[in-house]
Amino acid sequence: MHSATPQAQVTDPDDYKVKEANPELGERWLNSGSYGGRGWMSSERFTSTYDLVEQTFYLYVRVVKAKDLPPSSITGSCDPYVEVKLGNYKGRTRHFERKINPEWNQVFAFSKDRIQSSTLEVFVKDKEMLGRDDYVGRVVFDLNEIPTRVPPNSPLAPQWYRLEDRRGGGKVRGEMMLAVWMGTQADEAFPEAWHSDASSVYGEGVFNVRSKVYVSPKLWYLRVNVIEAQDALPNDRSRLPDLFVKAQVGSQVLRTNICPTRTTNPIWNEDLVFVAAEPFEELLVITVEDRVHPSKEETLGKIILPLDTFEKRLDHRPVHSRWFNLEKYGFGALEADRRKDLKFSSRIHLRVCLEGGYHVLDESTMYTSDQRPTSRQLWKPPVGILEVGILSAQGLLPMKMKNARGTTDAYCVAKYGQKWVRTRTILDTMNPKWNEQYTWEVYDPCTVMTLGVFDNCHLGGGEKSATGSAARDSQIGKVRIRLSTLEAHRIYTHSYPLLVLQPPGVKKMGELQLAFRFTTLSLANMIYVYGHPLLPKMHYLHPFTVNQVDSLRYQAMNIVAVRLGRAEPPLRKEVVEYMLDVDSHLWSMRRSKANFFRIMSLLSGMINMGSWFGDVGNWKNPTTSVLVHILFLILIWYPELILPTLFLYMFLIGLWNYRFRPRHPPHMDTKLSWAEAVHPDELDEEFDTFPTSRPQDIVRMRYDRLRSVAGRIQTVVGDIATQGERLQSLLVWRDPRATGLCIMFCLCAAVVLYVTPFKVVALVTGLYYLRHPRFRSKLPSVPSNFFKRLPARTDGLL
Numbered sequence: 001m002h003s004a005t006p007q008a009q010v011t012d013p014d015d016y017k018v019k020e021a022n023p024e025l026g027e028r029w030l031n032s033g034s035y036g037g038r039g040w041m042s043s044e045r046f047t048s049t050y051d052l053v054e055q056t057f058y059l060y061v062r063v064v065k066a067k068d069l070p071p072s073s074i075t076g077s078c079d080p081y082v083e084v085k086l087g088n089y090k091g092r093t094r095h096f097e098r099k100i101n102p103e104w105n106q107v108f109a110f111s112k113d114r115i116q117s118s119t120l121e122v123f124v125k126d127k128e129m130l131g132r133d134d135y136v137g138r139v140v141f142d143l144n145e146i147p148t149r150v151p152p153n154s155p156l157a158p159q160w161y162r163l164e165d166r167r168g169g170g171k172v173r174g175e176m177m178l179a180v181w182m183g184t185q186a187d188e189a190f191p192e193a194w195h196s197d198a199s200s201v202y203g204e205g206v207f208n209v210r211s212k213v214y215v216s217p218k219l220w221y222l223r224v225n226v227i228e229a230q231d232a233l234p235n236d237r238s239r240l241p242d243l244f245v246k247a248q249v250g251s252q253v254l255r256t257n258i259c260p261t262r263t264t265n266p267i268w269n270e271d272l273v274f275v276a277a278e279p280f281e282e283l284l285v286i287t288v289e290d291r292v293h294p295s296k297e298e299t300l301g302k303i304i305l306p307l308d309t310f311e312k313r314l315d316h317r318p319v320h321s322r323w324f325n326l327e328k329y330g331f332g333a334l335e336a337d338r339r340k341d342l343k344f345s346s347r348i349h350l351r352v353c354l355e356g357g358y359h360v361l362d363e364s365t366m367y368t369s370d371q372r373p374t375s376r377q378l379w380k381p382p383v384g385i386l387e388v389g390i391l392s393a394q395g396l397l398p399m400k401m402k403n404a405r406g407t408t409d410a411y412c413v414a415k416y417g418q419k420w421v422r423t424r425t426i427l428d429t430m431n432p433k434w435n436e437q438y439t440w441e442v443y444d445p446c447t448v449m450t451l452g453v454f455d456n457c458h459l460g461g462g463e464k465s466a467t468g469s470a471a472r473d474s475q476i477g478k479v480r481i482r483l484s485t486l487e488a489h490r491i492y493t494h495s496y497p498l499l500v501l502q503p504p505g506v507k508k509m510g511e512l513q514l515a516f517r518f519t520t521l522s523l524a525n526m527i528y529v530y531g532h533p534l535l536p537k538m539h540y541l542h543p544f545t546v547n548q549v550d551s552l553r554y555q556a557m558n559i560v561a562v563r564l565g566r567a568e569p570p571l572r573k574e575v576v577e578y579m580l581d582v583d584s585h586l587w588s589m590r591r592s593k594a595n596f597f598r599i600m601s602l603l604s605g606m607i608n609m610g611s612w613f614g615d616v617g618n619w620k621n622p623t624t625s626v627l628v629h630i631l632f633l634i635l636i637w638y639p640e641l642i643l644p645t646l647f648l649y650m651f652l653i654g655l656w657n658y659r660f661r662p663r664h665p666p667h668m669d670t671k672l673s674w675a676e677a678v679h680p681d682e683l684d685e686e687f688d689t690f691p692t693s694r695p696q697d698i699v700r701m702r703y704d705r706l707r708s709v710a711g712r713i714q715t716v717v718g719d720i721a722t723q724g725e726r727l728q729s730l731l732v733w734r735d736p737r738a739t740g741l742c743i744m745f746c747l748c749a750a751v752v753l754y755v756t757p758f759k760v761v762a763l764v765t766g767l768y769y770l771r772h773p774r775f776r777s778k779l780p781s782v783p784s785n786f787f788k789r790l791p792a793r794t795d796g797l798l
Contacts, residue, residue, distance in 0.1 A: 050184075055185075060193065063178060067174070068174050078098070080096060231264060243266040390434045390451070452579050
């Protein structure tokens with residue numbers, strides 16, 4: 001089995017848009033416990049607990065244990081296991097060696113849509129090392145007699161069944177405890193059950209196809225304030241040391257600056273900030289080092305501290321500092337005599353605390369799903385509930401080759417706040433149906449939920465990639481839902497295109513069908529949240545630098561990926577990185593163009609407004625110009641109407657735009673992302689590794705292109721700086737004649753404005769600006785000519 005490059009057909013631009021879907025949501029239950037096409041209720045009973053998915057039915061078989069099994073006549077012992085057979089589907093438990101009273105407690109689930117038999121057979125077999133396994137006995141069930149369990153009823157109690165001969169010839173020795181019932185995916189046995197649609201999976205792959213709910217580790221910022229050290233003597237006593245402190249927590253290493261004064265009692269007073277996760281497994285390692293040579297550093301002292309001994313701070317109040325004795329580096333058990341000769345110990349002064357008042361960012365700030373502080377004591381009550389039904393996917397492209405044909409084994413991952421969910425893997429289909437529903441508490445509506453679809457490449461066969469390394473789960477696509485764009489209490493059912501940017505261009509990998517509902521709990525709390533800061537107050541009282549935020553986010557993402565990768569089944573690193581947008585900060589010519597045109601679209605409104613005023617002043621439409629003159633005169637005569645008129649105008653615009661409000665949540669826009677018209681070389685540059693792995697001539701060409709783009713940006717920035725410096729030079733006498741004229745004009749203007757009513761000044765200014773074109777000149781105005789003649793600091797540039 002190896003990966004296949006998905007080939008997408010040339011699609012219509014409408015295929016990139018979100019489409020309305022009409023799934024049959026809600027719960028429908030069996031009538032009188034009967035099976036098959038008979039006995040299904042024609043009416044539907046909708047509930048509020050599992051009403052965002054299409055109801056699917058499963059036959060559940062819980063194999064609990066067996067007792068008094070007969071030993072084999074050949075070996076004199078019994079190595080039992082259970083095989084559950086329904087039509088062509090077979091599931092089996094693990095086997096026990098030499099045990100006549102085994103306990104399995106395993107659940108099997110058979111999809112009702114794939115049932116092709118009217119009887120269920122449960123066999124007990126004795127595993128043989130050579131030859132065929134022996135039959136011990138069986139239990140047979142008629143599917144028409146199987147009861148239905150309707151939540152929230154308690155689970156069906158298992159019962160003891162006597163084993164009978166395989167040919168139905170009578171009872172044999174041994175009993176088996178079983179429970180058999182018909183239920184839905186809402187059953188609590190569903191996530192851990194063996195599923196018939198994953199019957200081809202074996203080994204470790206059995207765990208990798210199950211659905212799972214994960215919780216991100218609780219992350220803290222660890223702040224280490226390095227104050228000073230005493231008696232840090234260098235190994236070479238003939239020189240004064242250049243000292244700095246290096247701190248390490250796990251794989252995170254930070255260091256202070258070198259003390260500017262050469263001394264054995266250095267002072268730094270610098271903060272080093274790390275990310276730590278509960279439970280605190282790492283240690284804080286502090287070393288004082290001496291820069292002997294630019295390429296050589298010597299360690300003078302070291303101390304190792306466990307993280308759980310430090311104080312947890314909830315606000316900005318300082319914690320107590322402490323002195324720690326440093327262990328002389330290099331003193332081991334064989335140097336006991338030399339240690340006795342040491343009459344004093346170096347020590348270091350630290351202030352260390354775990355910050356509970358910050359929110360530890362582990363995802364892109366543009367798509368954050370949680371903004372609560374680390375400490376639960378500071379959490380506010382939730383403002384709403386988000387319910388998401390992950391229904392299905394349609395038209396997925398083949399992601400790998402298996403048995404000489406393309407196939408996809410898809411699963412979906414959803415992330416919001418600290419809770420991650422992973423659906424079960426649906427094998428070998430381009431149109432998987434999950435129909436799984438999950439719920440999250442919402443603490444801030446201005447957050448984003450992320451859903452991703454992946455191809456499972458870990459089904460128990462020791463899969464390898466084309467390069468021989470361990471296989472990675474492939475990305476099929478991603479969907480983001482911003483909660484603030486949702487109407488409260490409305491059920492959204494839409495089909496989202498799964499778009500992935502690849503080196504050949506943008507590809508539609510299929511569609512993901514979702515149903516979700518955002519329920520608000522309190523209108524007052526919601527209004528309060530909109531006036532509250534986005535992040536906890538510590539981010540504003542003691543903010544981090546931009547470089548610190550980027551570095552700490554990368555470290556937090558690594559910790560989350562490692563912890564979730566240790567779960568069962570693991571949420572692998574490539575999945576976590578894709579969901580958290582780990583590469584969103586890397587350079588991309590495409591993203592730069594997209595952001596530039598986003599700015600231009602914002603400025604276009606101001607530009608259009610300016611051109612409209614220009615048309616009014618030039619009397620392009622005399623009727624409009626006359627009406628603007630009348631409105632201007634009214635506002636001049638009654639200036640107290642200016643602000644009310646402005647707010648009323650904004651209210652009317654908003655009311656008018658309500659008719660054109662979006663009918664569905666926004667989705668990834670290929671035009672806005674500049675993904676449709678991107679040059680292939682720019683895409684190749686975006687997918688290049690860091691540092692680059694491309695040939696030298698391609699790197700040189702891209703560098704020259706970057707220089708040309710940077711040259712244009714440099715020119716624009718220079719022009720902006722020139723205009724600002726001209727404004728600055730008005731009153732600094734750099735051009736004595738211009739400054740003299742400016743201050744005389746200011747004096748005359750002050751006198752005139754002092755004696756002239758403000759209404760008159762505003763009226764004259766407005767009428768002058770709106771004067772008819774026959775009173776205008778095509779030459780630049782006097783103030784413009786004067787301003788352009790002012791000096792700038794460009795003369796001082798090399």
